[in-house]
Amino acid sequence: MSRIQPEFKSLALLFAICVTGAVPDASAQGSEGLTGVYSNKGGTLAIVEGSNETLVHFSGSFPQGSSAGTCDCALVVQKKTVTNWSLHQAGEEDAWTLRVNPKQFVLESGPSPSCCGAGYPGKDSFARSTAKPLSICKVKVSKAGFHASDAANTPRKAFVVSGDAVEAYVDPVEPDFLAARFQGPQKATAGLLKREDLDCAAEGAPTAAKAPVAADKLQPFAGTWVELTRQGKGFVVLKPCSAATRSFTVKPATGEVEVQLGQEATTMKVTSVEAGKGAGAWVLGLTAADGKPEALQWKTADAAKGTVTVNSPDLFSQSHDYVRQEKKSAFPSKQETGCDEFER
Template identity: 90%
Template sequence: MSRFQPDFKSVALLFAICVTGAVPDASAQGSEGLTGLYSNKSGKLAIVEGSNETLVHFSGSFPQGNSEGTCDCAWTVQKKTATAWTLTQADDPEPWTLRVNPKQFVLESGPTPQCCGAGYPGKDTFARSTSKPLGICKVKASKAVFHASDAANTARKAFVVSGDAVEAYVDPLEPDFLAARFQGPQKATAGLLKREDLDCSADSGPTASKAPVAADKLQPFAGTWVELTRQGKGFVVLKPCSAATRSFTVKPATGEVEVQLGQEATTLKVTSVEPGKGAGAWVLGLTSSDGKPEALQWKTADAAKGTVTVTSPDLFSQSHDYVRQEKQSAFPSKQEKGCDEYER
C-alpha cells in the first residue's frame, strides 16, 4: 500500500483560543460561526475562522488502484461568499472551492491538486451535522507569535503567552506549525503558531466524562455574578424588557456553573481551574452536557467592588463585565428603553 505524504504538511491545523494581541489584515473574512472539525468515512475537514482570515485543512484517503492514496491540504480562504469559498495555498497555483450548503460542505479540487496523490476523484462531502468540538492545549512558551500562511511563514504582531489555555485540533502528523484562533471581546484572530510552543499532551477530544473539580478549588469563585453594561464612563445593571438580566452562578458543591442567558439558562461542569497570566487571572475549563469544552478566562477587575471580567469563545464572547450579586447595589439600575411594545 502506498501513501502519499505532501511536503507541506507542516501547516496542518490546530485550533486555539487565548492570545494577547491581534492585528487584522486586509483579508477580513467576517463571521466565525463555522469553526470546527467535520468528518466523513474517509477524511476530516477542519475550519478555523478569524476576523482577519480563515484557514481550512483537509486530510483524507481514496482508492488508488490496489492501494490507497492520501490528501493532506492546508489553505487560506482567498475569497468568501455565503455559498462558496475560494481556497489557496502558497505552493499550489490551482485554487480549490469549498461550497457551503445548509446541511453540508462540498470540497472541490482543481484539475491537478498538488496536495493529493494521483487519482483523487476531485470532490469530498462533509455533513455539517458531524461537527465536533476541539480539545484544549496550553501555551508553554513565554511568548508564542502568530505566523502567516505564506511560504516563509512570516511572523505577525499577534501572540499568545505562557499559561494561556487554547482549544485545539491536533493533527496526527504532528506538524511544525499549527493554525490557531483567538476569540477576543470584539473579534477573532487566526494564524499559525509553532507546535513546539504548545503543550497538547492532554486529551484533545470532548471532555464530557471528566469529573468536576473539587469544591475547595471553586470556593473563591462561588456565588452569583450579575452582568454590568457600560454606560458613558461607568457601568449600570441593565434590566431588559422581556428577559432577565444576564448572570452566572458558580456552585462549588456540585462543581457547576449555571449561566442565565436572559430567556433561557444552561449548566456546565467546571473540569479544571488553573492560574492565568497576571494577578487575579484564572482559566476555568468548562464542559457542556454534550461534551463541548470551553475555556473561560477570568480576571479580577476590582476586588473591593466585587467586579470581574470574563471571556470565552461562546457563552461569554459578547458579555464580559460582572459584579457579585451582593455588591450590585453600588451600581445604578436602568430599565431598557422601548419596553411599552412588549406590554401590548
C-alpha cells in the same frame, strides 16, 4: 491577561483587505461561525475561523489502483460569500472551492492538486452534523507568536502568552505548526502557532484515555501482515503504482497497530480484544490519537498459509486479505500495470 496585538496599522489593514479579499464578511460566517472538525468515511475537514483570516485543513484517502491515495492540504480562504468560499494552498497555484450548504460542505479542487496523490477525484463532502470542536491547548512558553500561512510561515506581530487557552486543529501527523485561533474580547485571531509552544495533552473528552491491552493478549496477532490482492482464483502480492504495498504491524510491547496505507502510515492503539463469531474470529478495538474508535474484525483464513481476512469501517474498508510477512513468499509478487499514467 491575554495580549493580542494588531498586526497592521489601520490604513495598512484596510489596504491588505482590499488587495487580498481574505478577511471574511461576518455575514458569511453565520452567527455562530463554522469553526470545528468535520469528518466523513475517508477524511477530515477542519475549519479555523478568525476575524483576520480563515484556515482550512483537508486530509483524506481515495482509491488509487489497488492501493489508496491520500490528500493532506493546508488551505487559506481567499474570498467568502454565504454559500461559497475560494481557497488556495500556500506556495501553490491550486484553486479550491468550498460550498457551504445547509446540511453539508462540498470541497472541490482544480485538476491534479499538488497536496493529493495522483488520481484524486477532485471532490469530497462532509455532513455538518459531524461537527466536533477544535482541541483546547494551553500556551506553555512565555510568548507564542502567530505565523502566516504562507510558504515561509512568516512571523506576525500578534501573540499569546503563557497560560492562554487557544483552539487548535491537532493534525495527527504532528506538523511543526498548528492552525489555531484565540478568542479575544472583541475579535478572534487565527493563524499558525508552533506545536512545541502548546500543551495539548488535555485535548479531547475529559474522560480517562483507554489503556492499551496487555502484551500477552496481542501476541497471537503480533508481526507484520502484507496485503494480498485477488487475481483469478488466487492471490498475489501487488506492488502498486507510486505507493508501497499496504501492510500493518501489530506491536504487543506498545499495544499498537501501525498501518501502512500506501503513501502514508498511521498508528492506532489497541484498547480491547474480544472473541468474534466462529473459530479464529476476533474483534480488536482500535483507538486513534484523536480518540476516534474503530472495530477491526479479524478472522483466520488459513492458519498454515498464515492468511487472515480483516475488515473495519475506515482503515480496512477496502482492503481485506493479508498474509504474514514471513510467509508472503508463497504468493507470487507482481507489479501493477499502467503505472506510466501516474508518472506523467
